[in-house]
Amino acid sequence: MADLSINLAGIKSPNPFWLASAPPTNSGYQVQRAFEAGWGGAVWKTLGDPILNVSSRFAAINFNGQRVAGFNNIELITDRPLDVNLKEIYETKKRFPNHAIIASLMVEPKQEKWHEIVKRVEDVGVDGLELNFGCPHGMAERGMGSASGQVPSLVEKQTYWVKEAAKTPVIVKLTPNITDITVTAEAAVNGGADAISMINTINSLMGVDLDTWNTIPHVAGKGAHGGYCGPAVKPIALNMVAECARNPRISVPISGIGGISNWQDAVEFILMGAAGVQVCTAAMHHGFRIVEDMIEGLDHYLDSKNISAVSELIGKSVPRYSDWGNLDLHYNITAQINTDVCINCNKCHIACEDTSHQCIDMIKGDNGRSYLKVREEDCVGCNLCAIVCPVEGAITMVEQTSMQPMTWNERQAALNSSK
Amino acid sequence: MSEHEQYLAEKEKIDQLLSEGYNIYHAVENLDGAFVEFFHLKSGTKKTLHIRTANARKYFSSIFIQQKSS
Amino acid sequence: MVTIKTQRISITDLERNFEEADRGFTNQEALEESNRCLFCYDAPCIKACPTGIDIPSFIKKIASGNLLGSAKTIMSSNPVGASCARVCPTEELCEGSCVLNHSTSPIQIGKLQRYATDWAIKNEQTLFKAGTPNGKTAAVIGGGPAGLSAARELARFGFRVTIYEAAEKAGGLNTYGIVSFRLPQSISFWEVEQVQKLNVRILTNTMAGRDVSAEELLHSYDYIVLAAGMAHVPDLRIEGEELKGVYDAIEFVKATKSGKLSRDFAGKRVAVIGAGNTAIDGATCSVRLGAENVKILYRRSVEEMTAYDFEYEFAKQDGVEFRWLTAPKRIIGDAEGQVAGIECVQMALGDPGEDGRRSPAEVEGSEFTLPVDAVIKAIGQTRHLPLIEAFGLQHEYGVVTADKETFQTSNPKIFACGDILFGKGKGDAMVVTAAQQGKLAAYAIHKQAQTAGTAK
Ligand SMILES: Cc1cc2nc3c(=O)[nH]c(=O)nc-3n(C[C@H](O)[C@H](O)[C@H](O)COP(=O)(O)OP(=O)(O)OC[C@H]3O[C@@H](n4cnc5c(N)ncnc54)[C@H](O)[C@@H]3O)c2cc1C
Ligand SMILES: Cc1cc2nc3c(=O)[nH]c(=O)nc-3n(C[C@H](O)[C@H](O)[C@H](O)COP(=O)(O)O)c2cc1C
Ligand code: SF4
Numbered sequence: 001m002a003d004l005s006i007n008l009a010g011i012k013s014p015n016p017f018w019l020a021s022a023p024p025t026n027s028g029y030q031v032q033r034a035f036e037a038g039w040g041g042a043v044w045k046t047l048g049d050p051i052l053n054v055s056s057r058f059a060a061i062n063f064n065g066q067r068v069a070g071f072n073n074i075e076l077i078t079d080r081p082l083d084v085n086l087k088e089i090y091e092t093k094k095r096f097p098n099h100a101i102i103a104s105l106m107v108e109p110k111q112e113k114w115h116e117i118v119k120r121v122e123d124v125g126v127d128g129l130e131l132n133f134g135c136p137h138g139m140a141e142r143g144m145g146s147a148s149g150q151v152p153s154l155v156e157k158q159t160y161w162v163k164e165a166a167k168t169p170v171i172v173k174l175t176p177n178i179t180d181i182t183v184t185a186e187a188a189v190n191g192g193a194d195a196i197s198m199i200n201t202i203n204s205l206m207g208v209d210l211d212t213w214n215t216i217p218h219v220a221g222k223g224a225h226g227g228y229c230g231p232a233v234k235p236i237a238l239n240m241v242a243e244c245a246r247n248p249r250i251s252v253p254i255s256g257i258g259g260i261s262n263w264q265d266a267v268e269f270i271l272m273g274a275a276g277v278q279v280c281t282a283a284m285h286h287g288f289r290i291v292e293d294m295i296e297g298l299d300h301y302l303d304s305k306n307i308s309a310v311s312e313l314i315g316k317s318v319p320r321y322s323d324w325g326n327l328d329l330h331y332n333i334t335a336q337i338n339t340d341v342c343i344n345c346n347k348c349h350i351a352c353e354d355t356s357h358q359c360i361d362m363i364k365g366d367n368g369r370s371y372l373k374v375r376e377e378d379c380v381g382c383n384l385c386a387i388v389c390p391v392e393g394a395i396t397m398v399e400q401t402s403m404q405p406m407t408w409n410e411r412q413a414a415l416n417s418s419k
Numbered sequence: 420m421s422e423h424e425q426y427l428a429e430k431e432k433i434d435q436l437l438s439e440g441y442n443i444y445h446a447v448e449n450l451d452g453a454f455v456e457f458f459h460l461k462s463g464t465k466k467t468l469h470i471r472t473a474n475a476r477k478y479f480s481s482i483f484i485q486q487k488s489s
Numbered sequence: 490m491v492t493i494k495t496q497r498i499s500i501t502d503l504e505r506n507f508e509e510a511d512r513g514f515t516n517q518e519a520l521e522e523s524n525r526c527l528f529c530y531d532a533p534c535i536k537a538c539p540t541g542i543d544i545p546s547f548i549k550k551i552a553s554g555n556l557l558g559s560a561k562t563i564m565s566s567n568p569v570g571a572s573c574a575r576v577c578p579t580e581e582l583c584e585g586s587c588v589l590n591h592s593t594s595p596i597q598i599g600k601l602q603r604y605a606t607d608w609a610i611k612n613e614q615t616l617f618k619a620g621t622p623n624g625k626t627a628a629v630i631g632g633g634p635a636g637l638s639a640a641r642e643l644a645r646f647g648f649r650v651t652i653y654e655a656a657e658k659a660g661g662l663n664t665y666g667i668v669s670f671r672l673p674q675s676i677s678f679w680e681v682e683q684v685q686k687l688n689v690r691i692l693t694n695t696m697a698g699r700d701v702s703a704e705e706l707l708h709s710y711d712y713i714v715l716a717a718g719m720a721h722v723p724d725l726r727i728e729g730e731e732l733k734g735v736y737d738a739i740e741f742v743k744a745t746k747s748g749k750l751s752r753d754f755a756g757k758r759v760a761v762i763g764a765g766n767t768a769i770d771g772a773t774c775s776v777r778l779g780a781e782n783v784k785i786l787y788r789r790s791v792e793e794m795t796a797y798d799f800e801y802e803f804a805k806q807d808g809v810e811f812r813w814l815t816a817p818k819r820i821i822g823d824a825e826g827q828v829a830g831i832e833c834v835q836m837a838l839g840d841p842g843e844d845g846r847r848s849p850a851e852v853e854g855s856e857f858t859l860p861v862d863a864v865i866k867a868i869g870q871t872r873h874l875p876l877i878e879a880f881g882l883q884h885e886y887g888v889v890t891a892d893k894e895t896f897q898t899s900n901p902k903i904f905a906c907g908d909i910l911f912g913k914g915k916g917d918a919m920v921v922t923a924a925q926q927g928k929l930a931a932y933a934i935h936k937q938a939q940t941a942g943t944a945k
Contacts, residue, residue, distance in 0.1 A: 064552060065524035329477050343588035350530035357422075362531070377423040390527050391592050403481050411480045414487060418445045 134200020633661020
């Protein structure tokens with residue numbers, strides 16, 4: 001068994017799987033059930049001045065019958081008084097001393113407010129703090145959450161105030177509702193953050209009911225934008241993690257969040273630079289028990305790769321993530337169709353014919369059987385056919401011999417130097 | 420003519436000039452593609468090729484980089 | 490096709506036995522199955538459907554929640570698409586050609602088709618409109634799948650169409666011949682109604698050749714579509730055929746679809762002669778009427794049986810026994826003239842005959858007697874010879890001769906389609922082929938009417 005424990009900026013947990021600050025971590029009862037199920041840590045549902053919630057809070061997008069491809073909510077932070085939460089944190093920590101409990105915090109952007117809450121949560125023995133600069137709805141209208149997370153100077157200043165008071169590691173949770181997340185990440189680092197986490201939810205409107213014309217979800221016939229998460233946001237989150245990880249000015253550990261549903265997703269985030277991951281939607285969809293496979297799957301994966309500790313995986317793919325200008329323009333792959341496996345649905349043909357480069361021919365063989373063939377010289381290696389193909393192994397993208405590598409940047413440098 | 424055949428035709432023109440002893444010394448790129456200027460050192464003659472296809476534009480620039488490094 | 494989840498025959502509640510056995514897809518099942526469809530380009534299922542339904546389209550419309558569009562897509566290609574969803578041998582047709590046969594499992598096209606058409610039925614949708622009148626008239630003889638299909642298409646082209654139907658209700662074998670636990674009458678009636686809504690007049694209880702003569706029809710209409718199907722089951726030509734308790738399978742099935750179910754079969758032993766679709770239906774109906782033991786006697790072997798695999802499975806699940814290579818020699822009666830037994834003889838298969846099937850021959854001295862209370866004859870159907878001859882049409886042993894593409898008969902005004910064209914070795918008699926032929930006959934008539942119109 002590989003060593004799955006992590007140490008994220010000084011916060012230790014038996015495995016890299018934490019529950020993100022959200023309904024699953026609302027109470028001591030839930031977090032204790034989660035730890036029993038195997039979760040390595042939990043970021044407590046965001047603490048702050050207790051709020052009031054509305055009824056009808058979540059909605060999900062179902063894609064082609066697949067439920068919860070994406071998830072959205074208009075829920076706010078905890079609606080329970082701080083002392084109730086603190087008592088439960090204390091009890092949970094006492095029962096599970098080796099699991100990580102991180103307090104997520106959100107208060108108005110005032111120094112004394114931050115000092116007060118930091119002191120009170122640290123007194124009950126949390127392992128770290130996560131500053132919620134991310135919630136895009138409700139709290140943002142009051143100047144908190146993403147409203148302050150979108151302003152680099154506010155991120156830096158508030159992080160600084162927290163660090164003035166904090167004894168435990170401080171994680172800054174970033175909002176994705178921003179053009180370039182590395183800017184706010186850098187602000188957090190400048191404010192003294194020990195780590196950053198991302199992403200919080202993305203501004204979204206889940207849908208409109210075709211019969212009532214109400215928004216989805218709606219509250220008595222009215223709706224407001226919510227925060228989007230779940231499998232659909234994973235690529236967005238993964239990119240943001242990777243962009244921060246490869247940025248030399250953002251030198252702190254990253255806690256990866258966003259659409260992580262299984263161990264494979266988690267490995268991808270870790271390879272792209274996350275030192276641990278947080279999960280919300282997948283747990284809300286299936287319950288805490290999903291962590292069993294996450295742990296086992298990760299363990300088996302590490303064993304199969306002869307890697308003894310998950311920490312060795314961190315950031316292994318980061319050097320492979322670069323700018324477009326550094327990609328080799330001569331790298332050449334073309335599609336090849338294995339007619340033994342192909343079931344002749346012709347989806348690749350029509351996709352290429354109508355929307356790519358018209359290079360998959362439908363051919364009738366001498367025996368009257370139809371088959372598909374790629375005209376390799378016209379194939380640009382876009383992958384579309386392989387993407388739409390429903391059968392594993394029917395289409396392979398094959399590397400072709402090509403010229404010496406040449407990137408766009410190299411090419412432009414050469415051409416410009418001739419001017 | 421397929422895109423690939425256009426590329427082959429353009430590549431052939433480039434290769435022809437190269438085999439005649441021309442070198443690329445300059446290229447201007449604009450909305451219509453690349454105008455690649457060749458120079459024959461011995462005779463001092465200049466020739467310009469209008470290169471349109473993406474693959475030929477990759478091709479000539481690789482040749483250009485090769486020529487510069489050698 | 491039919492898949493049975495819980496196979497239970499009630500001995501007391503016979504009515505329940507005749508309710509549709511398959512419960513159809515739930516919304517959830519339909520959504521999941523429709524999303525599994527790959528939406529193939531140039532899809533093989535479309536070609537495998539005799540009526541050429543755009544199957545990927547109707548399935549995608551189920552997935553998108555456009556059920557009206559889905560039902561229209563189905564019914565526009567196949568005027569009896571709701572019945573076909575239930576009775577087509579789909580594993581030989583659309584589902585058999587699904588590309589997913591080569592990877593996972595084929596899309597359950599029949600059940601999806603049923604789901605969409607059921608929606609239209611439940612929501613009382615009218616799917617099509619009559620065309621602008623073109624001033625032409627057509628008489629359709631027979632209101633079965635072929636006749637309805639031809640009538641619907643002709644009405645859409647603007648013909649004034651009258652259907653002459655001998656039975657009390659239209660729908661043909663869909664109404665009276667295919668057992669109600671596979672095809673409830675209500676489905677067939679809905680399809681009839683859809684055709685009626687295009688101002689098609691349906692004269693029931695009106696038999697051509699009896700209630701209205703061939704000459705009169707030829708005189709009164711511009712075109713005639715002959716879609717009278719086939720007739721009753723032929724005689725076995727053995728001793729005892731006249732005994733009480735000997736039934737024509739089609740009449741027997743018809744009785745189960747016409748009002749009160751008979752209690753006379755409860756606890757009885759039934760022998761069914763033949764092994765085609767009709768024999769299966771006769772046998773499963775017997776079981777569902779409470780018969781204690783039902784045997785199918787077939788003079789050839791399981792290989793030559795013309796019933797579909799799914800029908801065979803269905804019958805076996807109903808507890809029907811199969812006696813292969815068994816031919817009836819004589820039906821034995823008791824003192825009251827009631828069937829008491831059947832004397833059979835063992836058969837052996839010889840060389841393949843003209844139709845490719847091996848012909849059976851008696852094994853000498855192998856006679857044996859089975860005690861039975863009823864005998865159901867299901868050895869095919871006879872032809873409507875008098876009717877065909879009244880119209881003076883060319884035919885071969887009662888199979889009307891018609892052009893393969895236009896379905897025009899030896900009389901240019903008369904087109905024929907459906908079972909009336911069905912002959913040995915010419916594929917299967919199926920609802921779906923009858924529907925397609927009806928459509929094609931209508932197209933040919935429309936084309937002819939148009940050219941005739943311009944020539945004037
Ligand atoms: C028991 C049984 C089970 C079957 N099961 C299946 C199955 O599962 N799947 C499948 O695809 N096919 C099945 N078939 C075959 C299918 O029913 C026929 O191929 C189809 O009904 C043929 O349609 P049709 O319109 O040509 O004839 P029919 O359905 O026979 O309709 C002919 C109509 O013409 C009427 N008629 C006849 N003579 C006259 C007249 N002189 N004047 C006016 N009207 C007249 C009749 O009353 C009838 O309504 C089955 C057949 C039988 C007998
Ligand atoms: C219903 C709901 C409530 C949430 N509440 C909070 C919150 O109070 N504080 C916070 O930092 N993030 C909150 N989040 C965001 C999650 O912690 C997490 O960042 C986001 O859901 C992305 O992860 P996922 O794709 O695994 O769900 C909430 C998310 C959901 C779905
Ligand atoms: S899950 Fe359903 S029942 Fe439970 S709190 Fe939410 S809305 Fe209410």
